[in-house]
Amino acid sequence: MKKLGTLTVAALCAAAPAMAELVIPDLSYRTGPYAAGGIPFSDGYQDYFTLLNERDGGIGGEPIRVIECETGYNTEKGVECYESTKGEGALVYQPLSTGITYQLIPKAEADGIPIHTMGYGRTSAVNGEVFNNVFNYPANYWDAASVAVNYLLEQNDGSLDGKTIALVYHNSAYGKEPIRTLNALGEKHGFELTEIAVDHPGQEQKSQWLQIRRERPDYVLMWGWGVMNQVAIQEAANVRYPMDQFIGNWWAGAEHDVTPAGDAADGYLSLNMNTINPDYPVFEEIRAQVIEPGMGAGDGSNVGKVLYTRGMYAAMLAAEAIAKAQEIHGVTDITPAQMRDGMAALEMTETRMKELGAPNIGPVFAVSCQNHGGSGEGLVQRWNASAGAFEPLTGFITPDASIIEPLVQEDSLAYAAENNITPACAE
Amino acid sequence: MPDQLLFGMEVALNGLMAGVMYSLVALGFVLIFKASGIFNYAQGVMALFAAMTLVGIQNGQVPFAHLINATLGTDIHNFGWTVPALAAILLTVVVMAIFAWLVNKFVFSHLVNQEPIILFMATIGLAYFLEGVADLMWGSEIKTLDVGLPQGINDWLETTTFDAVGYGFFIDNLDIVATIIAALLVLGLILFSQYTKQGRALRAVADDHQAALSVGISLNFIWVLVWSIAGFVALVAGIMWGAKSGVQFSLSLIALKALPVLMLGGFTSIPGAIIGGLIIGVGEKLFEFAIGAPYLGGATENWFAYVLALIFLVFRPQGLFGEKIIERV
Numbered sequence: 001m002k003k004l005g006t007l008t009v010a011a012l013c014a015a016a017p018a019m020a021e022l023v024i025p026d027l028s029y030r031t032g033p034y035a036a037g038g039i040p041f042s043d044g045y046q047d048y049f050t051l052l053n054e055r056d057g058g059i060g061g062e063p064i065r066v067i068e069c070e071t072g073y074n075t076e077k078g079v080e081c082y083e084s085t086k087g088e089g090a091l092v093y094q095p096l097s098t099g100i101t102y103q104l105i106p107k108a109e110a111d112g113i114p115i116h117t118m119g120y121g122r123t124s125a126v127n128g129e130v131f132n133n134v135f136n137y138p139a140n141y142w143d144a145a146s147v148a149v150n151y152l153l154e155q156n157d158g159s160l161d162g163k164t165i166a167l168v169y170h171n172s173a174y175g176k177e178p179i180r181t182l183n184a185l186g187e188k189h190g191f192e193l194t195e196i197a198v199d200h201p202g203q204e205q206k207s208q209w210l211q212i213r214r215e216r217p218d219y220v221l222m223w224g225w226g227v228m229n230q231v232a233i234q235e236a237a238n239v240r241y242p243m244d245q246f247i248g249n250w251w252a253g254a255e256h257d258v259t260p261a262g263d264a265a266d267g268y269l270s271l272n273m274n275t276i277n278p279d280y281p282v283f284e285e286i287r288a289q290v291i292e293p294g295m296g297a298g299d300g301s302n303v304g305k306v307l308y309t310r311g312m313y314a315a316m317l318a319a320e321a322i323a324k325a326q327e328i329h330g331v332t333d334i335t336p337a338q339m340r341d342g343m344a345a346l347e348m349t350e351t352r353m354k355e356l357g358a359p360n361i362g363p364v365f366a367v368s369c370q371n372h373g374g375s376g377e378g379l380v381q382r383w384n385a386s387a388g389a390f391e392p393l394t395g396f397i398t399p400d401a402s403i404i405e406p407l408v409q410e411d412s413l414a415y416a417a418e419n420n421i422t423p424a425c426a427e
Numbered sequence: 428m429p430d431q432l433l434f435g436m437e438v439a440l441n442g443l444m445a446g447v448m449y450s451l452v453a454l455g456f457v458l459i460f461k462a463s464g465i466f467n468y469a470q471g472v473m474a475l476f477a478a479m480t481l482v483g484i485q486n487g488q489v490p491f492a493h494l495i496n497a498t499l500g501t502d503i504h505n506f507g508w509t510v511p512a513l514a515a516i517l518l519t520v521v522v523m524a525i526f527a528w529l530v531n532k533f534v535f536s537h538l539v540n541q542e543p544i545i546l547f548m549a550t551i552g553l554a555y556f557l558e559g560v561a562d563l564m565w566g567s568e569i570k571t572l573d574v575g576l577p578q579g580i581n582d583w584l585e586t587t588t589f590d591a592v593g594y595g596f597f598i599d600n601l602d603i604v605a606t607i608i609a610a611l612l613v614l615g616l617i618l619f620s621q622y623t624k625q626g627r628a629l630r631a632v633a634d635d636h637q638a639a640l641s642v643g644i645s646l647n648f649i650w651v652l653v654w655s656i657a658g659f660v661a662l663v664a665g666i667m668w669g670a671k672s673g674v675q676f677s678l679s680l681i682a683l684k685a686l687p688v689l690m691l692g693g694f695t696s697i698p699g700a701i702i703g704g705l706i707i708g709v710g711e712k713l714f715e716f717a718i719g720a721p722y723l724g725g726a727t728e729n730w731f732a733y734v735l736a737l738i739f740l741v742f743r744p745q746g747l748f749g750e751k752i753i754e755r756v
Contacts, residue, residue, distance in 0.1 A: 033677030035567040106722040197726035227677040256569040260673030
């Protein structure tokens with residue numbers, strides 16, 4: 001009888017169609033020195049997919065399976081995560097690290113698996129004809145540099161001639177990304193750029209801020225991550241550098257970056273590639289259908305915060321691309337190549353963002369096989385210490401395409417030449 | 428006075444202050460190495476753990492809340508009270524003493540007479556274990572440390588120097604406090620080792636384990652004592668560094684700033700840790716000011732500290748104040 005039962009179960013298993021899944025690896029970092037940034041992003045990324053599973057049964061009827069892999073923000077571990085998860089049918093990677101991204105670009109191109117590097121990674125991946133499988137919409141580092149400069153132009157009646165801007169940057173591939181653009185923008189607008197490097201992890205920045213105190217640049221831009229941000233904001237307060245002249249990029253503008261400095265951080269400015277609003281309807285749904293039933297990736301305390309919102313927005317863009325791929329190819333169980341097609345045809349409109357429960361969460365943009373970068377817009381937000389929240393200071397600001405596009409072309413074509421790539425859209 | 432000279436003096440002064448912060452970390456290494464011959468790789472993580480424990484106690488955070496909630500289906504995070512800073516510091520010292528006892532009981536008492544490299548490897552394991560425990564116990568988010576330490580520019584010094592030389596020097600109030608605390612700490616350690624029974628026992632063990640054992644000194648007790656003191660020093664370092672950046676996991680990396688200090692000052696000398704820290708602090712800051720930033724693109728401090736330490740090592744392998752190792756056949 002027991003044997004008969006076993007055979008029946010085996011026969012049923014064999015007869016049932018294999019359950020398809022949409023596999024999304026989450027290369028997170030919940031440990032180590034950068035965990036404070038990695039955790040909320042990963043929570044937001046995962047919770048949105050869990051919401052789709054719970055509310056809609058996945059995307060197009062296919063359940064989503066998120067595979068979390070801890071990278072510790074370490075490039076080698078990130079590559080290991082990629083290698084160990086790609087065989088699971090991974091549709092898209094979000095490495096959340098410029099270092100990991102640089103290592104994964106050739107692998108992903110060879111394997112035909114798309115990478116989404118949202119606001120980080122290799123900027124010239126905007127050129128989709130060279131980087132078929134790398135997408136960096138809605139904006140990249142060079143856009144961020146240009147958005148910051150455009151904001152400063154607005155503050156100075158359209159002229160930065162004779163002004164001095166210091167760039168305090170993480171001494172890594174990530175931190176050095178905006179230098180080229182800022183130099184080009186400096187030539188165009190007549191400001192002088194001073195580059196001030198901070199070594200990893202950035203716990204000791206006395207020399208850098210003494211230099212700023214001596215030279216008193218008109219503005220300080222910061223390309224920081226992790227503890228570098230908190231220390232820089234504290235040191236800026238210590239040397240009495242005005243917070244309204246200190247602008248961090250979008251990886252230096254989360255709540256945990258400013259809270260250690262307390263009231264001294266009030267008025268600190270940073271860029272953001274998405275709006276923040278803890279009252280988005282989608283957050284209500286996440287709280288009700290994911291957090292309260294105990295299915296959240298975290299304890300729910302991060303819902304609505306800057307990096308949680310960005311992680312959720314990243315998941316939203318991935319889910320939209322999956323739906324687009326399903327629509328294009330007429331199948332629900334899509335392949336990585338089909339996912340790439342979906343990403344290359346992604347369109348985010350005001351209507352769609354409203355339908356998703358996050359009105360105006362990001363800029364309106366459309367991706368194409370040639371342009372993987374989106375609109376490049378970003379906004380400036382200001383820290384209100386008494387309210388304990390960032391508040392938007394501007395709407396979305398458009399970057400200077402006349403500077404960025406030639407740089408993208410130059411860098412991407414150089415990469416193509418080095419790697420024997422003939423620029424063309426993916427077939 | 429020329430501007431560059433004034434700037435250089437300001438940089439040197441701040442270098443001295445930064446050096447004190449490095450020395451605070453290095454002291455913990457020296458204490459354990461001197462008493463037990465163990466290079467404690469976990470010292471940085473101990474600073475992290477101590478600072479996290481302090482903030483957790485102060486804020487009434489429930490330890491292991493995430494684990495408890497996941498296991499029991501509860502939703503508890505906070506006891507609902509706050510503990511005054513001084514009481515929280517004392518309670519943290521007790522926790523660090525318990526930690527010292529546990530480490531000795533479950534790790535080092537089983538490794539007596541093992542090769543130094545084995546003991547070193549054990550501390551590597553301990554570091555990662557403790558980091559994981561800290562994460563489970565208190566969570567990974569950045570915590571604001573508020574024990575009433577002053578921060579920001581010292582107005583008196585700025586005004587006085589401005590009146591005297593026409594340029595107001597910058598010194599962070601936190602660095603001044605760190606210097607006073609480091610001085611008190613060293614004084615306390617010297618008094619303890621010179622004038623208390625336990626201190627003399629500790630020195631005896633440091634000089635010769637076997638001889639100390641033969642006169643009835645308990646090696647176990649001394650090791651627990653020295654790890655407790657190192658835990659206290661780690662707490663002080665954690666408070667000072669955590670006040671700057673918030674208490675977060677990168678605190679464990681402050682150990683990297685202590686290594687060149689140890690190489691320079693010697694692994695067995697408390698004054699060496701202080702003098703080494705000052706030399707490294709001033710050296711790296713002046714190099715960055717005079718050569719690094721203007722000619723090499725900046726960010727030279729991390730590697731220059733090691734270059735400086737290496738130069739000292741070449742000429743004095745035991746460090747400035749370290750004991751010369753003479754092995755007789």
